[in-house]
Amino acid sequence: xxxxxxxxxxxxxxxxxxxxxxxxxxxxxxxxxxxxxxxxxxxxxxxxxxxxxxxxxxxxxxxxxxxxxxxxxxxxxxxxxxxxxxxxxxxxxxxxxxxxxxxxxxxxxxxxxxxxxxxxxxxxxxxxxxxxxxxxxxxxxxxxxxxxxxxxxxxxxxxxxxxxxxxxxxxxxxxxxxxxxxxxxxxxxxxxxxxxxxxxxxxxxxxxxxxxxxxxxxxxxxxxxxxxxxxxxxxxxxxxxxxxxxxxxxxxxxxxxxxxxxxxxxxxxxxxxxxxxxxxxxxxxxxxxxxxxxxxxxxxxxxxxxx
Amino acid sequence: xxxxxxxxxxxxxxxxxxxxxxxxxxxxxxxxxxxxxxxxxxxxxxxxxxxxxxxxxxxxxxxxxxxxxxxxxxxxxxxxxxxxxxxxxxxxxxxxxxxxxxxxxxxxxxxxxxxxxxxxxxxxxxxxxxxxxxxxxxxxxxxxxxxxxxxxxxxxxxxxxxxxxxxxxxxxxxxxxxxxxxxxxxxxxxxxxxxxxxxxxxxxxxxxxxxxxxxxxxxxxxxxxxxxxxxxxxxxxxxxxxxxxx
Ligand SMILES: Nc1ncnc2c1ncn2[C@@H]1O[C@H](COP(=O)(O)OP(=O)(O)OP(=O)(O)O)[C@@H](O)[C@H]1O
Ligand SMILES: [Mg+2]
Numbered sequence: 186x187x188x189x190x191x192x193x194x195x196x197x198x199x200x201x202x203x204x205x206x207x208x209x210x211x212x213x214x215x216x217x218x219x220x221x222x223x224x225x226x227x228x229x230x231x232x233x234x235x236x237x238x239x240x241x242x243x244x245x246x247x248x249x250x251x252x253x254x255x256x257x258x259x260x261x262x263x264x265x266x267x268x269x270x271x272x273x274x275x276x277x278x279x280x281x282x283x284x285x286x287x288x289x290x291x292x293x294x295x296x297x298x299x300x301x302x303x304x305x306x307x308x309x310x311x312x313x314x315x316x317x318x319x320x321x322x323x324x325x326x327x328x329x330x331x332x333x334x335x336x337x338x339x340x341x342x343x344x345x346x347x348x349x350x351x352x353x354x355x356x357x358x359x360x361x362x363x364x365x366x367x368x369x370x371x372x373x374x375x376x377x378x379x380x381x382x383x384x385x386x387x388x389x390x391x392x393x394x395x396x397x398x399x400x401x402x403x404x405x406x407x408x409x410x411x412x413x414x415x416x417x418x419x420x421x422x423x424x425x426x427x428x429x430x431x432x433x434x435x436x437x438x439x440x441x442x443x444x445x446x447x448x449x450x451x452x453x454x455x456x457x458x459x460x461x462x463x464x465x466x467x468x469x470x471x472x473x474x475x476x477x478x479x480x481x482x483x484x485x486x487x488x489x490x491x492x
Numbered sequence: 493x494x495x496x497x498x499x500x501x502x503x504x505x506x507x508x509x510x511x512x513x514x515x516x517x518x519x520x521x522x523x524x525x526x527x528x529x530x531x532x533x534x535x536x537x538x539x540x541x542x543x544x545x546x547x548x549x550x551x552x553x554x555x556x557x558x559x560x561x562x563x564x565x566x567x568x569x570x571x572x573x574x575x576x577x578x579x580x581x582x583x584x585x586x587x588x589x590x591x592x593x594x595x596x597x598x599x600x601x602x603x604x605x606x607x608x609x610x611x612x613x614x615x616x617x618x619x620x621x622x623x624x625x626x627x628x629x630x631x632x633x634x635x636x637x638x639x640x641x642x643x644x645x646x647x648x649x650x651x652x653x654x655x656x657x658x659x660x661x662x663x664x665x666x667x668x669x670x671x672x673x674x675x676x677x678x679x680x681x682x683x684x685x686x687x688x689x690x691x692x693x694x695x696x697x698x699x700x701x702x703x704x705x706x707x708x709x710x711x712x713x714x715x716x717x718x719x720x721x722x723x724x725x726x727x728x729x730x731x732x733x734x735x736x737x738x
Contacts, residue, residue, distance in 0.1 A: 290588075
């Protein structure tokens with residue numbers, strides 16, 4: 186697989202605070218890479234560095250296999266982006282915004298503008314001044330501008346901000362189609378895992394500037410498979426006993442045993458084992474966790490050991 | 493480069509630029525002729541005085557020292573305003589355009605607009621003179637030399653103003669700085685090194701021959717050219733190296 190984005194030890198410091206800390210992002214051809222993290226995690230800062238809008242304090246960025254620092258212009262020709270808030274010229278109409286950029290990028294095909302307006306659902310509002318657009322319409326225009334130059338890589342920072350549910354759905358369907366239809370690779374940031382889950386095949390989770398998870402989405406989904414929680418009177422000794430049997434047991438914040446398997450025979454074996462060891466068994470229950478729970482766990486630094 | 497300049501033009505739509513192009517020269521001409529007529533006897537004291545030149549001196553008193561540097565500042569602020577308002581810098585900087593080109597295209601647009609302001613000044617000047625029925629022959633070659641060279645003299649000024657407007661998000665602050673620096677032109681007049689002062693250069697170049705503070709014209713033009721080259725190189729370099737503020 187060709188690497189489309191590759192960073193090594195990418196770091197950004199403002200004064201003495203490290204906002205992005207030695208992250209190694211890897212996005213491959215045809216990926217829809219979900220870049221997740223809570224507010225202030227460093228998503229926008231990372232994306233700004235990927236576009237060369239700000240300079241990294243440390244580390245390297247390669248896009249399409251080329252070093253960003255030396256090939257910014259060549260790289261940007263093939264990148265469409267939307268960073269943080271949509272950018273536009275409020276004194277122009279939606280059509281004129283796209284027309285201005287079409288001329289700048291020397292795109293010959295004039296029909297491309299209407300095509301884009303249709304794609305992002307702004308055809309009816311194309312002659313309205315953008316200052317009179319609603320937030321969601323501006324967001325759509327921003328996505329339109331990002332798509333205008335037929336990019337090979339699309340970098341979208343929270344593109345569904347301010348969109349209504351129908352709009353979110355439309356944009357999601359659009360993004361899902363991009364890799365298969367046009368071979369576009371997409372990096373999309375969000376702080377909602379369930380939103381990313383419906384489009385991404387790969388996920389990177391950033392928290393406090395650290396990339397704490399990066400893998401295929403299935404790996405993350407697996408973590409959300411149900412598990413068994415056991416509450417006993419003395420969880421430390423219970424853990425030691427079970428570990429001697431080669432079982433993988435962790436403790437959660439409530440000092441309960443956590444077992445990532447739900448096999449009936451195994452559970453009854455564990456229960457028997459604990460009772461034989463004269464421990465009091467208070468509760469055994471199955472816990473089902475959503476992806477969002479996993480995400481919260483990861484980013485709030487609780488229960489890291491279980492994962 | 494052509495697309496970039498057209499891109500800058502295109503973005504000025506509905507920005508009421510024509511107001512500056514028309515109002516500023518019109519106002520200068522009205523004030524100038526007012527002064528000229530009010531002091532007619534004093535100004536036209538010598539037999540060979542050309543009324544066109546005397547009126548021109550009165551007009552450029554306001555225009556060259558105050559209105560021109562202030563309008564070029566407003567124009568510089570206007571070409572940056574749309575970028576400051578809704579993430580235009582971010583948009584442009586994430587497009588495949590070199591930063592140097594962004595800066596130079598904006599400068600070209602500002603300078604072209606200043607040229608329009610200059611031509612509009614000449615237009616109103618001639619209309620005004622005809623209306624008050626000046627009988628002397630129009631000093632065409634002087635006027636066009638003055639307009640052309642004072643335009644060249646706005647190059648350095650506009651470069652500095654463009655840089656200021658890029659760095660300072662507000663519309664008012666660069667404008668106030670600009671007004672203060674324009675007022676200092678009066679000080680530049682009494683000082684030998686005044687010809688190095690970018691805010692003073694346009695008015696020096698506009699002055700009628702017998703009023704001129706310039707001792708040697710070739711020397712003056714070289715100074716203007718050298719300051720512009722240095723300032724432009726610095727501005728483009730700083731602009732290209734600057735990171736985007738959020
Ligand atoms: N120019 C700056 N100077 C100082 N600190 C900054 C600057 N820009 C961002 N930061 C800090 O960097 C951290 C990460 O910000 P960033 O915008 O990258 O977060 P984010 O993940 O995009 O958050 P959100 O989900 O809210 O958009 C924040 O703590 C922010 O305060
Ligand atoms: Mg952000």
